[in-house]
Amino acid sequence: xxxxxVRDNGFxxxxxxxxxxxxxxxxxxxxxxxxxxxxxxxxxxxNDVHIDSLKGLFENAAMIRIPFPSFADGRGFSLAKQxxxxxxxxxxxxxxxxxxxxxGFARSCGFDEVEIDNDLAARQPxxxxxxxxxQDDLSYQNKWLVEREGRNF
Amino acid sequence: MAxxxxxxxxxxxxxxxxxxxxxxxxGEWSRLHSxxxxxxxxxxxxxxxxxxxxxxxxxxxxxxxxxxxxKDGKPEPVHFREVFRTKGPSxxxxxxxQAEL
Amino acid sequence: MYEYxxxxxxxxxxxxxxxxxxxERRLDGSLTEDEFKPLRLMNGLYLQLHAYMLRVAIPYxxxxxxxxxxxxxxxxxxxxxxxxxxxxxxxxxxxxxxxxVPDMLDALGEVEMHAIQTSGNCIRNxxxxxxxxxxxxxxxxxxxTAELLRQWSTDHxxxxxxxxxxxxxxxxxxxxxxxxxxxxxxIQMNRxxxxxxxxxxxxxxGLGRTPMIGKTVREFxxxxxxLPYLEAILQVYNLNGRRDNKYKARIKILVHETGVEEITxxxxxxxxxxxxxxxxxxxxxxxxxEAQFLPPEFDTRPIDEDKLxxxxxxxxxxxxxxxxNTDLHREDTHTIVTISLKPIGGTPGDAxxxxxxxxxxxxxxxxxxxxxxxxEQNVILPHxxxxxxxxxxxxxxDAGLATANVGLLSDIIACxxxxxxxxxxxxxxxxxxxxxxxxxxxxxxxxxxPLKIKISGCINACGHHHVGHIGILxxxxxxxxxxxxxxxxxxxxxxxxxxRTGPGFSYEEIVPAIGRIIDxxxxxxxxxxxxxxxxxxxxxxxxxxxxxxxxxxxxx
Numbered sequence: 001x002x003x004x005x006v007r008d009n010g011f012x013x014x015x016x017x018x019x020x021x022x023x024x025x026x027x028x029x030x031x032x033x034x035x036x037x038x039x040x041x042x043x044x045x046x047n048d049v050h051i052d053s054l055k056g057l058f059e060n061a062a063m064i065r066i067p068f069p070s071f072a073d074g075r076g077f078s079l080a081k082q083x084x085x086x087x088x089x090x091x092x093x094x095x096x097x098x099x100x101x102x103x104g105f106a107r108s109c110g111f112d113e114v115e116i117d118n119d120l121a122a123r124q125p126x127x128x129x130x131x132x133x134x135q136d137d138l139s140y141q142n143k144w145l146v147e148r149e150g151r152n153f
Numbered sequence: 154m155a156x157x158x159x160x161x162x163x164x165x166x167x168x169x170x171x172x173x174x175x176x177x178x179x180g181e182w183s184r185l186h187s188x189x190x191x192x193x194x195x196x197x198x199x200x201x202x203x204x205x206x207x208x209x210x211x212x213x214x215x216x217x218x219x220x221x222x223x224k225d226g227k228p229e230p231v232h233f234r235e236v237f238r239t240k241g242p243s244x245x246x247x248x249x250x251q252a253e254l
Numbered sequence: 255m256y257e258y259x260x261x262x263x264x265x266x267x268x269x270x271x272x273x274x275x276x277x278e279r280r281l282d283g284s285l286t287e288d289e290f291k292p293l294r295l296m297n298g299l300y301l302q303l304h305a306y307m308l309r310v311a312i313p314y315x316x317x318x319x320x321x322x323x324x325x326x327x328x329x330x331x332x333x334x335x336x337x338x339x340x341x342x343x344x345x346x347x348x349x350x351x352x353x354x355v356p357d358m359l360d361a362l363g364e365v366e367m368h369a370i371q372t373s374g375n376c377i378r379n380x381x382x383x384x385x386x387x388x389x390x391x392x393x394x395x396x397x398x399t400a401e402l403l404r405q406w407s408t409d410h411x412x413x414x415x416x417x418x419x420x421x422x423x424x425x426x427x428x429x430x431x432x433x434x435x436x437x438x439x440x441i442q443m444n445r446x447x448x449x450x451x452x453x454x455x456x457x458x459x460g461l462g463r464t465p466m467i468g469k470t471v472r473e474f475x476x477x478x479x480x481l482p483y484l485e486a487i488l489q490v491y492n493l494n495g496r497r498d499n500k501y502k503a504r505i506k507i508l509v510h511e512t513g514v515e516e517i518t519x520x521x522x523x524x525x526x527x528x529x530x531x532x533x534x535x536x537x538x539x540x541x542x543x544e545a546q547f548l549p550p551e552f553d554t555r556p557i558d559e560d561k562l563x564x565x566x567x568x569x570x571x572x573x574x575x576x577x578x579n580t581d582l583h584r585e586d587t588h589t590i591v592t593i594s595l596k597p598i599g600g601t602p603g604d605a606x607x608x609x610x611x612x613x614x615x616x617x618x619x620x621x622x623x624x625x626x627x628x629x630e631q632n633v634i635l636p637h638x639x640x641x642x643x644x645x646x647x648x649x650x651x652d653a654g655l656a657t658a659n660v661g662l663l664s665d666i667i668a669c670x671x672x673x674x675x676x677x678x679x680x681x682x683x684x685x686x687x688x689x690x691x692x693x694x695x696x697x698x699x700x701x702x703x704p705l706k707i708k709i710s711g712c713i714n715a716c717g718h719h720h721v722g723h724i725g726i727l728x729x730x731x732x733x734x735x736x737x738x739x740x741x742x743x744x745x746x747x748x749x750x751x752x753x754r755t756g757p758g759f760s761y762e763e764i765v766p767a768i769g770r771i772i773d774x775x776x777x778x779x780x781x782x783x784x785x786x787x788x789x790x791x792x793x794x795x796x797x798x799x800x801x802x803x804x805x806x807x808x809x810x
Contacts, residue, residue, distance in 0.1 A: 074415025108411035242673035
């Protein structure tokens with residue numbers, strides 16, 4: 001199935017693999033995964049993984065992808081937040097059933113982009129996602145961030 | 154062993170109004186249980202439910218509810234929950250469908 | 255009373271716009287019903303048995319006259335002229351139409367109210383002691399903390415899709431009127447040895463299918479650590495709470511299955527990280543919140559006690575009302591008035607639009623413009639001068655609001671049950687009505703003494719039956735309503751889960767069965783001062799089981 005990337009500037013085609021990027025599965029490679037990680041790899045992690053078992057990936061993985069089996073399963077939000085809290089600075093991508101109404105939440109938790117399938121993209125077109133950009137999604141959390149650190153999204 | 158099939162009506166709540174609705178013999182929807190089609194064949198009932206479940210722009214939460222045929226041939230609910238759904242709340246006799254009955 | 259700043263107003267307005275768009279997107283097919291449902295629930299909108307239901311938050315139970323009048327306006331315009339106050343400091347409207355709900359939310363926004371997170375698998379409306387800021391036994395007003403928690407939890411990006419709903423309650427008094435031990439997180443304001451203010455944190459309480467009393471995970475948490483600590487609890491829960499079975503998804507099950515020690519160390523580990531990174535609100539903002547909950551300037555002119563006691567002595571109904579429906583205020587010239595929404599034979603917690611306006615007028619005229627809603631489904635005037643009681647009583651009496659039964663048998667908590675709720679397995683309101691009618695004589699109720707009867711129409715226990723001195727749980731037994739009785743429950747600082755007596759009773763049998771329990775209590779109590787709960791704790795369940803089951807056999 002084709003997929004669409006949602007970013008703050010709208011829908012985009014996923015060029016990751018076309019441009020030489022690799023997806024590797026944490027569950028498949030287990031302990032050895034750290035050796036395979038480089039700046040052209042994206043590591044797929046399950047959403048129930050303990051943060052400690054990801055520590056070897058931080059420095060090198062260009063991207064980490066977290067699945068949303070259902071939009072009602074919010075583990076990915078906490079996992080993304082934890083990865084950022086533990087210092088991960090690469091790209092964070094949410095993949096699966098994320099709905100437009102959650103885009104601001106995903107961004108606020110540390111995701112950079114969301115990967116959805118074509119059916120969902122057709123049902124919830126670009127404007128529905130752009131209506132929920134984090135800077136427009138008024139939230140107390142973001143407000144406190146801005147007031148404390150004087151920074152904006 | 155599978156339980157023997159007992160007659161059913163197809164019921165749901167209307168999306169816009171929220172109130173209880175029943176599928177009529179012509180496939181349209183009624184607010185009155187007495188106008189519901191009583192399905193006595195299991196396959197027919199399941200097909201009707203599948204058809205109802207596709208009407209997401211009209212209704213919410215379609216399901217099959219047990220009913221029996223009254224003497225006048227009209228269906229009547231079996232379970233007390235379904236009886237309440239045909240009427241309204243018991244603490245306000247003038248609220249809900251019972252107000253119009 | 256907290257007043258919205260520009261951000262609060264913008265936030266609610268923006269949120270309401272989002273919801274209006276979500277309704278449109280449901281109708282045009284952009285959102286499936288499965289996707290729309292959690293979104294509407296997060297905005298307080300349920301689809302119940304006969305109609306939609308809108309649950310509006312009354313944060314920490316605090317209202318003023320303007321808000322109460324607007325609640326009356328909603329009742330008259332979009333409901334059938336009444337509203338239902340719930341067991342969690344909310345008000346529910348039972349008859350809205352989907353297309354009207356965005357307008358209802360806008361109308362609420364005009365008076366700085368909303369329905370955000372009154373349902374859904376997110377952090378629910380934070381509840382607090384309904385006597386906050388008024389009670390004589392209070393250490394500190396919990397409402398500034400509750401308001402901070404309202405802001406923190408509202409639209410929190412990380413915690414909108416938790417394994418299950420999440421309820422927080424807070425109290426600032428040693429006498430627990432907020433049932434904090436039956437919440438996912440209970441917060442008790444306390445002080446450490448140095449006298450610094452902080453919080454005791456209790457986790458994993460809850461009623462429902464598996465009732466549990468919460469466990470203390472932190473005896474003393476410094477005030478400034480509250481938000482990062484709660485974030486740690488929520489993060490541990492969001493990542494580890496069960497998602498395979500909705501009946502095992504609450505944090506109480508995680509605490510139970512993991513063990514208190516282990517869960518405490520998981521929380522502390524995350525907290526260490528959160529503490530250094532947490533984006534806490536600026537200190538000025540917290541001070542600004544606190545400033546809005548300063549007590550009113552009480553009118554402390556001395557009271558003509560002779561005159562007042564003569565007026566009260568001359569009117570037995572007034573005397574009864576004063577004895578039953580008032581509580582000690584921190585100012586001795588003042589008192590706390592509880593307005594019972596439990597008229598004999600009425601629906602617990604219901605008030606008409608006209609009654610809401612009467613209560614609003616009283617708050618304005620005599621109560622420094624403050625009203626509270628209790629989890630016991632009553633309305634409170636938290637600050638009134640004692641010499642205004644005769645006049646307040648007269649106005650309440652004319653409005654059918656002067657029932658002198660607070661804390662007595664007919665002050666029953668009942669969930670909506672199968673008269674409204676799509677989840678219910680049996681009715682609860684008519685059981686409450688019939689019990690109330692069967693014991694309509696208030697003198698008899700007074701003789702029976704303090705008694706909390708709580709009724710739930712399903713295992714989810716919205717009627718808090720587990721913590722009722724007498725709890726009633728309505729179930730569906732093979733297509734017939736059946737009512738189980740529990741005894742000895744307690745929702746206060748001495749919290750206990752009630753014990754099941756045995757087989758259930760039919761709808762027709764349940765009221766006589768409760769009558770037999772009361773009769774047995776009256777026989778066996780040591781004297782009029784021994785309450786039902788005290789007697790139960792002294793003699794145990796057996797005499798009551800005997801009354802329930804052997805006399806039933808005799809009468810058969």
